[in-house]
Amino acid sequence: MKKTVTYKLLTILALLMFSGGLCWAISITETGNWSETVDSSDLAAGAGSDLISTYESASNAVVIDISNTAGNWALDVKKLDTTWHNNLHLYIKRTSDGSGPGTISGGATYQELTDADLSFFSGSNDRSNINIQLKLTGVTITVPPNVYNTTVYYTVYDQ
Amino acid sequence: MKVLVRILLILSLFVGLTSVAIATTDTAQSTVTITFSEISELAVSGNPATLTIVAPATAGALPADQSDATTTMAWTSNVEAGQTRKITGSLATLFDGIDLYATITATSGTGTSAGEVKFTIAATAYDFVTAIGNCNTSNETITFRANVTSMVAPYTSTAKVVTWTLTEDAV
Numbered sequence: 001m002k003k004t005v006t007y008k009l010l011t012i013l014a015l016l017m018f019s020g021g022l023c024w025a026i027s028i029t030e031t032g033n034w035s036e037t038v039d040s041s042d043l044a045a046g047a048g049s050d051l052i053s054t055y056e057s058a059s060n061a062v063v064i065d066i067s068n069t070a071g072n073w074a075l076d077v078k079k080l081d082t083t084w085h086n087n088l089h090l091y092i093k094r095t096s097d098g099s100g101p102g103t104i105s106g107g108a109t110y111q112e113l114t115d116a117d118l119s120f121f122s123g124s125n126d127r128s129n130i131n132i133q134l135k136l137t138g139v140t141i142t143v144p145p146n147v148y149n150t151t152v153y154y155t156v157y158d159q
Numbered sequence: 160m161k162v163l164v165r166i167l168l169i170l171s172l173f174v175g176l177t178s179v180a181i182a183t184t185d186t187a188q189s190t191v192t193i194t195f196s197e198i199s200e201l202a203v204s205g206n207p208a209t210l211t212i213v214a215p216a217t218a219g220a221l222p223a224d225q226s227d228a229t230t231t232m233a234w235t236s237n238v239e240a241g242q243t244r245k246i247t248g249s250l251a252t253l254f255d256g257i258d259l260y261a262t263i264t265a266t267s268g269t270g271t272s273a274g275e276v277k278f279t280i281a282a283t284a285y286d287f288v289t290a291i292g293n294c295n296t297s298n299e300t301i302t303f304r305a306n307v308t309s310m311v312a313p314y315t316s317t318a319k320v321v322t323w324t325l326t327e328d329a330v
Binding site: 025026027028029030032033034035036037038039040043046047048049050051062064079088090134136141142143144145146147148149150151152153154155156157158 | 183184185186187188189190191192193194195196197198199200201202233234235236237238239240293294295296297298
């Protein structure tokens with residue numbers, strides 16, 4: 001009898017240990033990437049003209065869900081280039097509030113992404129289906145043909 | 160057993176407190192891929208005016224050269240590093256008794272003009288602008304010059320076709 005109680009107690013304590021970590025771990029999930037092809041159809045006025053300089057993704061190119069929150073949180077964003085060109089500039093903005101019990105604010109205007117974290121938007125409690133849009137500027141014919149890649153990192157943290 | 164329970168209790172408190180005390184973070188990522196395709200676009204503004212050979216002012220001389228510079232060329236090009244393009248021209252068939260020459264200007268940074276080039280052999284490509292990199296330009300003047308080389312019976316020529324091509328240059 002005493003042994004059974006002890007095991008039950010041990011089980012509860014073990015659950016407490018793990019639940020302490022699991023319940024408070026804020027989580028972000030992301031869906032979607034952006035691919036754009038620049039070719040001769042993007043010339044501003046045919047042969048002799050330069051390329052259109054600015055391109056935008058769909059307004060929901062990336063969708064973010066934030067869950068397991070414990071109150072207020074904030075989200076930072078940055079990009080790390082694999083292959084990139086100095087002429088090219090990448091911007092990001094939030095195009096929807098998403099849904100959920102919490103709140104959300106900031107990030108509704110384009111900000112340029114760099115390799116350093118910048119404050120994107122913040123909120124409270126869980127939010128899902130937050131739409132993200134990207135914009136590329138600086139496209140010219142002087143950018144050599146290539147496939148340019150960068151990775152955008154979204155980091156959410158408790159406040 | 161009591162010791163084990165105490166250890167677990169302390170650990171659970173520690174883990175719990177850690178969770179509360181340290182703000183957790185999580186990271187997701189998306190990729191952005193921009194594909195820049197090679198672009199090679201060339202256009203001309205139209206056909207030059209008819210070149211009419213007239214009788215020479217001086218008996219015994221050949222008729223004077225006739226030229227036209229009313230048409231222009233435009234091109235947009237990008238190539239991989241280490242490569243360039245060129246513009247070639249070829250005349251489908253030659254004129255009787257007349258040599259045809261052409262010149263294409265090239266604004267600085269948009270290629271190197273070869274100057275005046277003669278269409279010596281029919282249906283043969285000659286280089287008119289070389290060293291074209293990543294650039295775009297328009298309103299580059301095309302000048303045609305007809306040079307009479309020998310007297311032939313008067314004729315009204317049917318149109319001769321000059322084909323301009325923007326193509327890869329030899330590395």
